Amino acid sequence: xxxxxxxxxxxxxxxxxxxxxxxxxxxxxxxxxxxxxxxxxxxxxxxxxxxxxxxxxxxxxxxxxxxxxxxxxxxxxxxxxxxxxxxxxxxxxxxxxxxxxxxxxxxxxxxxxxxxxxxxxxxxxxxxxxxxxxxxxxxxxxxxxxxxxxxxxxxxxxxxxxxxxxxxxxxxxxxxxxxxxxxxxxxxxxxxxxxxxxxxxxxxxxxxxxxxxxxxxxxxxxxxxxxxxxxxxxxxxxxxxxxxxxxxxxxxxxxxxxxxxxxxxxxxxxxxxxxxxxxxxxxxxxxxxxxxxxxxxxxxxxxxxxxxxxxxxxxxxxxxxxxxxxxxxxxxxxxxxxxxxxxxxxxxxxxxxxxxxxxxxxxxxxxxxxxxxxxxxxxxxxxxxxxxxxxxxxxxxxxxxxxxxxxxxxxxxxxxxxxxxxxxxxxxxxxxxxxxxxxxxxxxxxxxxxxxxxxxxxxxxxxxxxxxxxxxxxxxxxxxxxxxxxxxxxxxxxxxxxxxxxxxxxxxxxxxxx
Amino acid sequence: xxxxxxxxxxxxxxxxxxxxxxxxxxxxxxxxxxxxxxxxxxxxxxxxxxxxxxxxxxxxxxxxxxxxxxxxxxxxxxxxxxxxxxxxxxxxxxxxxxxxxxxxxxxxxxxxxxxxxxxxxxxxxxxxxxxxxxxxxxxxxxxxxxxxxxxxxxxxxxxxxxxxxxxxxxxxxxxxxxxxxxxxxxxxxxxxxxxxxxxxxxxxxxxxxxxxxxxxxxxxxxxxxxxxxxxxxxxxxxxxxxxxxxxxxxxxxxxxxxxxxxxxxxxxxxxxxxxxxxxxxxxxxxxxxxxxxxxxxxxxxxxxxxxxxxxxx
Numbered sequence: 059x060x061x062x063x064x065x066x067x068x069x070x071x072x073x074x075x076x077x078x079x080x081x082x083x084x085x086x087x088x089x090x091x092x093x094x095x096x097x098x099x100x101x102x103x104x105x106x107x108x109x110x111x112x113x114x115x116x117x118x119x120x121x122x123x124x125x126x127x128x129x130x131x132x133x134x135x136x137x138x139x140x141x142x143x144x145x146x147x148x149x150x151x152x153x154x155x156x157x158x159x160x161x162x163x164x165x166x167x168x169x170x171x172x173x174x175x176x177x178x179x180x181x182x183x184x185x186x187x188x189x190x191x192x193x194x195x196x197x198x199x200x201x202x203x204x205x206x207x208x209x210x211x212x213x214x215x216x217x218x219x220x221x222x223x224x225x226x227x228x229x230x231x232x233x234x235x236x237x238x239x240x241x242x243x244x245x246x247x248x249x250x251x252x253x254x255x256x257x258x259x260x261x262x263x264x265x266x267x268x269x270x271x272x273x274x275x276x277x278x279x280x281x282x283x284x285x286x287x288x289x290x291x292x293x294x295x296x297x298x299x300x301x302x303x304x305x306x307x308x309x310x311x312x313x314x315x316x317x318x319x320x321x322x323x324x325x326x327x328x329x330x331x332x333x334x335x336x337x338x339x340x341x342x343x344x345x346x347x348x349x350x351x352x353x354x355x356x357x358x359x360x361x362x363x364x365x366x367x368x369x370x371x372x373x374x375x376x377x378x379x380x381x382x383x384x385x386x387x388x389x390x391x392x393x394x395x396x397x398x399x400x401x402x403x404x405x406x407x408x409x410x411x412x413x414x415x416x417x418x419x420x421x422x423x424x425x426x427x428x429x430x431x432x433x434x435x436x437x438x439x440x441x442x443x444x445x446x447x448x449x450x451x452x453x454x455x456x457x458x459x460x461x462x463x464x465x466x467x468x469x470x471x472x473x474x475x476x477x478x479x480x481x482x483x484x485x486x487x488x489x490x491x492x493x494x495x496x497x498x499x500x501x502x503x504x505x506x507x508x509x510x511x512x513x514x515x516x517x518x519x520x521x522x523x524x525x526x527x528x529x530x531x532x533x534x535x536x537x538x539x540x541x542x543x544x545x546x547x548x549x550x551x552x553x554x555x556x557x558x559x560x561x562x563x564x565x566x567x568x569x570x571x572x
Numbered sequence: 573x574x575x576x577x578x579x580x581x582x583x584x585x586x587x588x589x590x591x592x593x594x595x596x597x598x599x600x601x602x603x604x605x606x607x608x609x610x611x612x613x614x615x616x617x618x619x620x621x622x623x624x625x626x627x628x629x630x631x632x633x634x635x636x637x638x639x640x641x642x643x644x645x646x647x648x649x650x651x652x653x654x655x656x657x658x659x660x661x662x663x664x665x666x667x668x669x670x671x672x673x674x675x676x677x678x679x680x681x682x683x684x685x686x687x688x689x690x691x692x693x694x695x696x697x698x699x700x701x702x703x704x705x706x707x708x709x710x711x712x713x714x715x716x717x718x719x720x721x722x723x724x725x726x727x728x729x730x731x732x733x734x735x736x737x738x739x740x741x742x743x744x745x746x747x748x749x750x751x752x753x754x755x756x757x758x759x760x761x762x763x764x765x766x767x768x769x770x771x772x773x774x775x776x777x778x779x780x781x782x783x784x785x786x787x788x789x790x791x792x793x794x795x796x797x798x799x800x801x802x803x804x805x806x807x808x809x810x811x812x813x814x815x816x817x818x819x820x821x822x823x824x825x826x827x828x829x830x831x832x833x834x835x836x837x838x839x840x841x842x843x844x845x846x847x848x849x850x851x852x853x854x855x856x857x858x859x860x861x862x863x864x865x866x867x868x869x870x871x872x873x874x875x876x877x878x879x880x881x882x883x884x885x
């Protein structure tokens with residue numbers, strides 16, 4: 059199998075190219091379509107307290123720790139004068155601000171930007187399995203009420219999850235009986251209510267804990283944390299709404315911290331206050347994905363084109379499209395069989411079209427080639443040697459370009475200035491080739507090849523200005539390996555070119571009538 | 573309805589891609605190309621091997637020599653000027669005689685010495701050479717073609733193109749110049765291609781601009797059934813060209829001179845595919861048969877016999 063080597067190589071390249079792309083799309087969340095945006099939550103916690111003035115201040119403040127369902131895009135601590143240390147105890151993360159001497163009202167900010175996770179979270183919220191709590195010594199009459207309630211719930215449930223659900227439904231009944239009223243007594247806020255539920259659950263030796271959530275809603279200015287309930291079923295933590303008993307966390311909820319401790323622990327200050335302001339905005343998905351990749355320490359993103367300076371990035375936005383144009387030429391020449399002047403001249407013309415825009419590009423190109431051709435025929439009459447003749451055509455091409463620029467500028471057509479972006483050596487060669495073909499094979503053939511070149515240039519222009527393609531090759535440059543693979547395959551394509559069907563039509567005609 | 577490319581494949585037509593990928597790339601080592609691309613080298617090799625070629629009158633390889641052109645051309649009433657690295661018959665100037673100190677082209681147009689000098693200067697600067705490299709102009713004997721072609725040739729000299737694969741002649745055609753081709757014998761310039769039966773050396777019908785024809789469009793002469801003189805000698809000459817340059821897939825161009833008989837004009841390492849149209853036969857079966865042979869006979873006559881046997885495929 060003579061082509062086996064090429065086929066295996068091509069397959070290998072395709073697998074690498076699409077594999078890396080797949081990873082980037084699914085894991086890093088890089089967008090397949092251009093200019094995709096994603097919602098990014100900006101949460102700002104504002105800590106305010108009064109410093110006592112005569113002693114050092116230390117403020118310990120819980121901050122989110124790899125929150126479930128979100129990617130941290132950015133995190134900021136704004137606190138001049140204060141020293142900052144971070145602490146991570148496995149469940150919670152604590153920021154500790156400290157300062158030796160400070161006076162009056164103090165304001166500290168913590169800001170976090172979050173993007174929703176692309177993939178389903180891989181890690182389950184398991185962690186260390188907590189020990190079974192001891193049955194509390196309930197005061198009477200609570201003790202007997204709890205016992206009766208737990209017995210009843212146990213009869214109507216199968217496991218920890220259904221037990222907790224059933225218990226919460228009863229405790230939250232809209233028309234509570236006397237027993238439940240007893241249990242509800244003395245509860246002032248929702249955090250205390252969760253504490254009470256945990257206290258009751260301990261009677262059934264079910265480990266439970268309080269989780270503090272921040273509900274993300276755009277335009278919130280004085281947000282506070284919502285307490286939530288989690289129980290452990292021996293394998294993992296299950297979340298429950300302490301007010302309704304429904305399972306899970308509410309949508310767009312950010313787990314701020316876990317546990318009974320107060321959100322802020324202040325030494326050397328008084329009357330601490332924490333307020334949240336929340337806003338949502340849209341950001342380029344590419345940027346978010348880039349930060350996400352950096353966060354999960356993905357090597358691929360470190361070595362991506364995004365790590366280059368912006369100016370260089372812009373160069374590559376154009377350069378990476380050239381292989382696409384080259385592949386188009388490969389197809390047009392080896393599979394279709396279109397004739398052009400030179401192999402890659404149409405790509406260079408197409409690159410110039412990018413700057414001049416298509417209609418102007420075609421007009422300027424045909425104009426210059428036509429005028430150059432006229433001058434070239436005059437030079438032929440002078441019987442010049444080849445290289446001086448080429449140089450003369452080059453000089454005239456540049457003068458023509460200058461004249462066109464000046465004239466169009468005077469008329470007020472600013473687009474005409476972009477003619478200067480044409481690669482003039484290429485124009486010169488095109489004129490020379492065209493005039494040679496004109497003399498050797500007649501004007502028909504010359505026009506045919508000229509129009510062929512122009513057609514290919516227009517097609518590659520259309521391909522190379524395609525937004526989607528430009529985005530794809532820049533964000534996923536490994537896709538060029540796929541282009542390379544296809545080029546290799548065409549390189550071993552031994553079938554007929556489309557134009558050969560026309561060339562050998564005599565054979566086809568004869569056999570059709572037979 | 574059979575898809576057209578399926579049909580071509582069934583007929584064994586060789587396409588451009590397959591020619592390049594399966595025959596030119598594997599059988600024509602790149603390092604041997606200079607031997608065929610430089611006509612002067614080919615001529616030397618042929619002379620060394622005793623293969624008849626048109627006599628070389630002189631060479632021009634620096635512009636300065638153009639000044640003394642009259643000395644070089646003086647002894648010759650008629651001659652041909654061609655680029656050593658030309659391809660596709662481009663840049664060839666045929667002078668058939670003189671008129672009052674000027675030169676007459678085959679088409680009857682009179683040229684001054686200055687105009688001939690300019691043409692040579694163009695050749696030297698690489699206008700007709702592959703890749704535009706500086707070139708050399710050859711001045712050589714003008715072939716006086718055999719009278720058998722009188723009725724089917726316009727202005728130029730017909731030549732016999734044979735495709736030789738591994739030294740075995742595979743397919744042959746005669747190329748007849750027309751008014752359209754301006755006396756040149758290249759099909760893409762408008763010459764007629766007429767298939768030749770390898771066995772008998774007799775012409776079949778021709779193809780002109782990809783259409784089948786039976787008569788020469790300019791002279792009206794019938795092109796079918798002509799018998800090529802010295803056919804076996806021609807075949808043997810082409811077969812020997814393989815030993816000359818060590819290329820497995822070549823086109824050999826031979827002209828028939830009235831007095832000197834068959835002369836080898838040039839070799840081509842990338843011969844075109846229209847020979848199939850001229851012969852109304854595909855190349856693939858023949859090439860595959862030759863490819864499947866392990867050993868190729870070293871004697872040219874045996875290879876010719878092998879080539880003749882391909883007609884029954």
